[in-house]
Structures are given as C-alpha cells and as structure tokens.
Amino acid sequence: MTLGIGVIGTGFVANMHLAALAKLPGVRLVGVADLDPARARAAVSGIPDARWTTSVAELLDWPDLDACIVCTPNDTHVEIGLAVATARKHLLIEKPLAISVDGADVLVDAFRQRGLILMAAHTHRFYDYGRTVKRTIESDDIGTPVYVRLAILGGWIWPDWRAWVIDPRRSGGHVLHNGIHLLDLATWWVGDEPVSVYVQGRKETSAELAIFDYLSMTVRYRNGCTAVLEMSRGNRPRTFSYRDVFIQGTRGAIRLPWDAEHGIAFLEGGTSLLPGDSQIGFDREVGSWVASIRGESAPAITGDEARRAVAMAVAGENSLRTGRVQHVGC
Amino acid sequence: MLAVDGRLGVLLVSFASVGGQAHQKSMYLPVLRAHPGLQLVAVADESDAPEDQHALNQREADALGLPYVADLDAALGNPRVDVVSVCCPFERRVAVLERVAAFGKHALVDKPLALSLDACDAIERSFANAPGSVCMPAHHYRFHPALRSARAAVAGGSIGLPWAAHAEFIIAGGTSAWPLGELVNFGLYSVDAIRAVLGLEVQSVYASIGSVFYGGGADDFSVLALNFEHGVVATTSIGRAPTTGHPNGYGGDRRLRVMGSHGTVVVDAGAPSLAVYGAGHAQQRYYGTESLRALIDHFVAVVRGQQSPELGIRDARAALQVVLAAQVAARENRVVELQEEDGIA
Numbered sequence: 001m002t003l004g005i006g007v008i009g010t011g012f013v014a015n016m017h018l019a020a021l022a023k024l025p026g027v028r029l030v031g032v033a034d035l036d037p038a039r040a041r042a043a044v045s046g047i048p049d050a051r052w053t054t055s056v057a058e059l060l061d062w063p064d065l066d067a068c069i070v071c072t073p074n075d076t077h078v079e080i081g082l083a084v085a086t087a088r089k090h091l092l093i094e095k096p097l098a099i100s101v102d103g104a105d106v107l108v109d110a111f112r113q114r115g116l117i118l119m120a121a122h123t124h125r126f127y128d129y130g131r132t133v134k135r136t137i138e139s140d141d142i143g144t145p146v147y148v149r150l151a152i153l154g155g156w157i158w159p160d161w162r163a164w165v166i167d168p169r170r171s172g173g174h175v176l177h178n179g180i181h182l183l184d185l186a187t188w189w190v191g192d193e194p195v196s197v198y199v200q201g202r203k204e205t206s207a208e209l210a211i212f213d214y215l216s217m218t219v220r221y222r223n224g225c226t227a228v229l230e231m232s233r234g235n236r237p238r239t240f241s242y243r244d245v246f247i248q249g250t251r252g253a254i255r256l257p258w259d260a261e262h263g264i265a266f267l268e269g270g271t272s273l274l275p276g277d278s279q280i281g282f283d284r285e286v287g288s289w290v291a292s293i294r295g296e297s298a299p300a301i302t303g304d305e306a307r308r309a310v311a312m313a314v315a316g317e318n319s320l321r322t323g324r325v326q327h328v329g330c
Numbered sequence: 331m332l333a334v335d336g337r338l339g340v341l342l343v344s345f346a347s348v349g350g351q352a353h354q355k356s357m358y359l360p361v362l363r364a365h366p367g368l369q370l371v372a373v374a375d376e377s378d379a380p381e382d383q384h385a386l387n388q389r390e391a392d393a394l395g396l397p398y399v400a401d402l403d404a405a406l407g408n409p410r411v412d413v414v415s416v417c418c419p420f421e422r423r424v425a426v427l428e429r430v431a432a433f434g435k436h437a438l439v440d441k442p443l444a445l446s447l448d449a450c451d452a453i454e455r456s457f458a459n460a461p462g463s464v465c466m467p468a469h470h471y472r473f474h475p476a477l478r479s480a481r482a483a484v485a486g487g488s489i490g491l492p493w494a495a496h497a498e499f500i501i502a503g504g505t506s507a508w509p510l511g512e513l514v515n516f517g518l519y520s521v522d523a524i525r526a527v528l529g530l531e532v533q534s535v536y537a538s539i540g541s542v543f544y545g546g547g548a549d550d551f552s553v554l555a556l557n558f559e560h561g562v563v564a565t566t567s568i569g570r571a572p573t574t575g576h577p578n579g580y581g582g583d584r585r586l587r588v589m590g591s592h593g594t595v596v597v598d599a600g601a602p603s604l605a606v607y608g609a610g611h612a613q614q615r616y617y618g619t620e621s622l623r624a625l626i627d628h629f630v631a632v633v634r635g636q637q638s639p640e641l642g643i644r645d646a647r648a649a650l651q652v653v654l655a656a657q658v659a660a661r662e663n664r665v666v667e668l669q670e671e672d673g674i675a
Contacts, residue, residue, distance in 0.1 A: 146542040146551055147567055149498070153589075196663055198536050198555060200563035202493050204591070214494065214589075216563055218536060218555045220663070226538040226553040228565045230496065236592050246583065248500060248551070250543060252573050253583065258596075325536060325664050 003027045003290060004064040006089075008056055008080060009072035010034040010043035013094055017069045017121075018043065019279055020286035027290055033059040056080055060087040067117075067293055069286070070094060073164045074171045078103040081118075085110035090117040092289045096180045096313060097306040099172030101329060104310040108303035119289045119299050120306035122184040126284035129256060130185055133245060137189055142249030144223070148186045149246045151230035155238035157205040157213055166211050174211040174231070175199060175316035182229035183217065183316070184301075184309040189247070192223040194312050194328045199319040204234030217316055239272055338633060339371040339410040341435075343402070343426060344418035345390045346383060349509040353440045354417035355390060358468075361622050362415060367630045372397045374405030376422060402426065406433035413438060413633055420445050424452045431460035436633045438626070442518055443467040443646035445510070447654070450647035457643065464639060466629050467646035471499075471519035471584075472526040473624035476597035480586055481527045489590030495524050497566040500551075502573040502582030507550035512570045513539055513656065517552060518649040520566040525648060526640070527588060530558040532648070536665045537656035543572050554656050557665075577614045578603070 005021060007014055010032050021029050031051030034040035044050035053059050060068075060083060067090035070080055078098050084091045091111065097120040098104040111118035124130045137145060157166075164170040171177040179199075187194060197219050201212030213234035219227040235242070245256035262273040285300075292299040308328075315326035340362055345354045362368050373391035375383060377400055384400050391398035399405035406414070406429055413436040418426050423444050430437045444450050457465045471477060484492055499520035508515040525531065536555040543550045551569035558564060567583075576582050577600075584599035603614040631637040651668055659666040 146540070147553060147569075149496075149567070151496070151587075153594075198665065200555060200557065202561065202563065204493060216494065216496070216555065216565060218538070218553065218565065220538050224540050224542055226540075228496070228553060228555075228567075232589075235589060235594060236490070240594065242594070244587075246498060248567070248569070248571055248573075248583075250572075253500075253502075253571070253576075255583070323665065 003293065004030040004066045006030050006059045006062065006065050006068045007032045007043070008059060008068055008070045010039050011071060014043065014069070014071040016279060016282040017071060017286060020282045023283060024287055024290060030062050030065045031059060056083055060084065060089065065089060067091065074099050074177060075169065078106055081107045082110055085114055085116060088114055088116065090293045092119050092121060092286065094121045095184070095306075096120070096172060096176045096310050097303075098310055099176050101307070101311050101314055104307040108307050111303060117289065117293050117299055118303045118306070119292065119301050120309070121285060122181060122301055122306070122309065123281040123285050124181050124185045125188055125300065126281040126288065128280070129243070129245065129261060133247065133254060133256065134189055136254055137191070137247070137249075141252060142247065142254055143251035145190050145247050145249050146225050147248040148189060148225065148227040148229075149244065150182050150186055150227070151242065151244040152182060153230060153232040153235050153240060153242040155233070155235040155240040157233045166209060168210050171211070172313070173317045173320070174201075174213065174215055175217065175320065176310070176313040178233070179215045179217055179229070179231045179316055180309050180313040182231055183219065183312040184305070186219065186227040186229055187308065187312070190221050190223075190225050190227065192221040192225060194308070195220045195222055196325050196327050197312055197315040197319055198325045199316040201320045202234060212320060215316075219312065237270065239270065241273055335369070337367055337369040338412040338630060340368050341371055341405055341408070341411040341414045342373045343414050343416045344375045344379070344383065345373070345387050346417060346419050348417070348419055348440070351508065354415065357622060358415050358417065358438070358440070361620070361626055365626055365630065368413070370394065370396055371408065371410045372399055372405055374399040374402055375418065376426065377401045379422070402429050406430060406435055411435060413629070416440065424449050427453045427465065428456040431456040431463050431465070434460055434463050436464040437466070438629050439465065439467050441468045441646070442514055442650060443643065444650070445514070447647060447651060450643060450650060454643045454647070464629070464632050465643050466632070466639065466641055467643065468622070468625060469518060469522040469641055469645060469649065470621040470625035472523045472641065473628065474599050474621035475618045475624070476599045476601060477523050477527065477586065478624070480588060480595050480597045483595045484527055484588055484590070485529065488593060489588060489595055490592030492528055492588050492590040493562055494589045495528055495562070495564040495586065497524055497564070497586045498583045500567055500569045500571050500583045501580060502571055502576035502578065503580040504570045504572060506544050507541065507546065507548035507570060509548055511549040513549050513552045513568055513653055516570065517554070517568045517653045517656070518646075520568055521554070521556070521652045522645060522649045523586065524556070524564050524566060525645070527586065528558060528562060528564070530560065530562055532556050532558055532652050532668060534665050534667045535652055535655045535659050537660040539657065539660035543570070552656065552660070554652070556652065577612055578616070579613065581616065
C-alpha cells in the first residue's frame, strides 16, 4: 500500500526530506503546508497530484494522508505535533522534538496513547560516520567508551538577522537547535544515561547574538563516561568545515580525524574539503521512519530518546544561562 | 662557576623513586648526560635521607663514575656545581630547594614541583631571596615542537584573538596509574601547555575524574573544562590508557586545537613523524626534538643569561591550582572558581 505523506513547513531543511521522499518507493507526497503560499506552491512544483495549503488543519484533513514530516520552527513543534497526533497520523519531526521537557512529554504521550510512530530527526545517526562509530563500539574492539570527543565546527551563521534560528524564543537556543544533534549522537554511541551537562559558550559572529554560536558541552554519564561535544557556527574562515571524532575505550580508541572522509582541495581561494553527500542521512532517516510505520522495523529513534535529547539540551541551555553544571532530568 | 671547558656543572639530587617512577635515572640523566653544555659533577642527597636512599644513590653514582655526597650543603658548596637536577620525594622538596637557593645555584625540578600551593609559595620565597638563581619546573610538554609552533602562531597573531582551545593528553601504555593519580602527573603538562599557548590564566574549572582503566584509588582518566580570562574556554582530556599498539606508541593521543577570531590552528604532538608499516605492524615514528631536551636547552640558556625564563615557579603553582580545583569540581560535580580554592594547601 502506498503511504501518503504530508510535509508541514517548507523551509531549508524540508527540501532534504522532500528529496528523500522522491526517491523512496511506496510513498507519495500528498502535499505540503506552509504559512507562505508562494513557498508552499514552489515546494510541490513539478510533483504530480501534490497539493499545497497554508493551513495545517486542511493538510491533516486530506483523506489520503497517513503520516507527516514537520519542518516548522522549533517553538511550533508541540502545537503542530499534537494536531498530527489528534488526526492520527504518524510523525517525523525535525529536531528538537520540543523546546521544553514538558512539551516533549506531551508529544511522546500523545503518540504513545494512540499507537502512532513518533520519530525526531536526529539525522547524524544515519550518516555513515555515525553508524560506523556505533558499529565499531558495538564490536567491542575498544572496550567500553570512557571518553567521547565530537566536534562539528563551521563558520556558517544563518543568513541574516531575520533567521528564526538565532532567536532563542523560537529555536530554544543553539543547544536545543544544533547542539542536540551531538547530544543525541554521543548518547547513542555511549549507550548510557546522561547525569549532568555543563556548557561553555561563545558569541563569535556578533556580540549582538542572542544565542551562542559556539558551544562546548561536557556531559557526564551514569557509567562514568564523559563526553566533550563542540558545535560551532562561529569559526573563521567562514568556509571552515571540521568534524573530529575521538573515542577512548577501556582497551583502545577510535579516531576519525577531520580529513578522514573527504578529499582535500587546494584552490586559489584556500584549502577546503571536497563536499560529501549530505542527502544520504535524510534518505536513510525517512526510509527508516517509513519502515517503522509499515511495521517492518522498530523506530530507529524512540520518543523517549527524543525526549531525553530535549532534557539534555534544556539542561545545557540552563547551564549556559547560569554558568553551572545542570543535572539532566530524564 | 663554569667548568673548565665552559660547561655547566650538574649535581644530581636523589635517585628517589617517586610513585614508582625513578625520573632522575629514566628521564633526566640521559638528557643531562648527553647535553653538550652540561657536565655531571656529583650525586648528592640530604644527610638525613633514609639509609636505603643513600645506598641507592651511592650505587647510581658508582655506576656513573661520580662521587656521592651524602650531605647536601657540602655538595652545593662545591664550586664546580652550577645547576641541580632535583628529583627528591615531595616531602623534601621545599627543604632541598631552600638550600639550592641559599647557595645561589639553579634548579631543574621534576614535576610536579610540589603537591600543595603552600609548598610552591615556600619555594618561591626561597628563590625570591636568591636573585639570579633559576628554579624551573620540568613542564617540558610546552617545549614540544608542535606546542611551540602553536604558541608562536597564537602569539604572532596568526589566528587573531583566541577564544577556545581543546586538547587531548592521553598516554598509551602502562599497567597501572601513578599512585598520586594521573591528573597530578600528566594534567600539569596539558594545563601548562594550554596556558602557555593562550598566554592567559584559568579562572574556573569543571572536571570529571575517574579510575576507568586500572581500578584502585588513583585516577587514570580526567576531563577538564577550563574558563580562562576574557571568556576563553578550553577542555582537555588527561589520562594513561592501557591501549596497546597505538601508532604513536607510548606518546598516544596528544593534540591541541586553538580557535581564534581569524582562524584555527591544529597541532599533533605525534608529529613530526613518518609512517612505517609492514610485517604486521604500523607505526608513526617521531623524528622531532624531544621536548625534555628542548626544555633543558632553554634552562641552560637561561642560566647562561642568554634567554629570559619562559617557565618558573608561578607556572607550576598555577597549573597545580587548576588540578587541585579540578579535584574539588569533580568530587562535587560543580564549577569551581580558582579564587575559591586559593587556600588549598
């Protein structure tokens, strides 16, 4: 049976989900909803039979709709997610699941009570590097992880002051918006429960920023493991793109240096890595979500895991605000 | 007084084993002995050192063909002695260094210089009373070519104003932790190196400290999150992992990344090295200057008045203060202001 899917919010990241849907057999884009009619219309341009609307309620009323992908600003996730659950549709929602633990609870409960699939888009779990590190840890080659360093550093701040992601009232802050990728990934790798989070932040791109464009997050886990997770949009040069993974285990270590995955280009404008395929994570993520809706596999990311990531990120935002270590209320 | 051939005369004070490690013999002696600007003169220790210590010192002196002087003042009074390599147990450091300063000699001291801030302060007072005498703690990691290049880049403005630094310092090899813990043992190296590169002081620290590899009471792995002046942030891992077959050998994972307003520098203390592989093994073979040799080169130049000291008692105190504060931070799972812990003795 073909699965009918609607996409709510058609901004930057929705394009990645739409591209993934276009490749996936057995699914059909029913249509999209966006407050901006021009953007909504453009999103379905060239897709046969796909509709568009500016109303979430109208989208949810389309009869052939089975599931939704929500790509709206973070502060709308609870309201829209709850509407999706009430309409008895499955949901893949951009991270963070919510910008408060209470909000995450509401969504997790709503989908659980209705027996619906809820998955948050922690895309890094689906990239080759994330999966390979996970498999290597599970192979027991290095013993039990005692230390994780994951740095994802770039110089690309969002386009201008109109970007909602740099408004903490809308995004929840940088820990909730981007830091949560690393919090989820490292916790998945470690395979244990977080105890506390301490976050150091910097505002590098502009002193006027209301968010911290650089984060260094130190997480302590129940089993004694410690993770140092760096997320940056404030590095220079602006083209800086640097991902570094180092994991020390009780018997050995994993190292994935910055140039491990892509070739290096030495050009007149400077040195940079050759671009990789960033779409593959979205393709796998959507495929995994669809498979779980069909009952072919368990959800790759449970609602409880998405909630835990929110709890860690909220603790992180509190740490940034207070300068103190925050316990994670999982 | 310089030896006849212009070399500085070296007195080796104690071959004590500190926490199971005999650094005088294993670390310092080979470098001091091979240094073209130094000449070994004698081995000595305090007269009231334990009998078995005197016996060990005597054996080592005999093996080197050097006289053993079981009286520190007598040895320091020898005009051929210019510099003293101090590797006595911590409980005798303050007294030994007080005598070295009193005789106007120069001291190269195994790290950690001392285990308390009070002891550091006492040593500083001794040398304050001996103008011209140098006391240098052997924080040699900051002299590693990789760290020196990072320091030069930062100090030269290559990356603009630094705002973050992140380091690994995980030695690969061993069967147990140093009895006083690897944070005290190795933590000083990494903290000192980051301080040297940034040229800033730590204001507060958060830490996680554990015995994750070997069990027992001594810590073998730590993570420190540091807040420096001007809001500059840093983290460092510190440990002795039981990893076998590390491509860098015992050197393990020692790296530093510094990020600034106009760029980033990344250095690896496993370099300069070349890759060697075949017949079932793969190895990065280091071919740079050994950091201890670089420190001793600097020490000799300072003693000769050719360079200003880059490193002194205050650096040892500052690094120790961070370590002591980190111990409190880890125990109480909170951020500790260094001012708060200034009274730790």
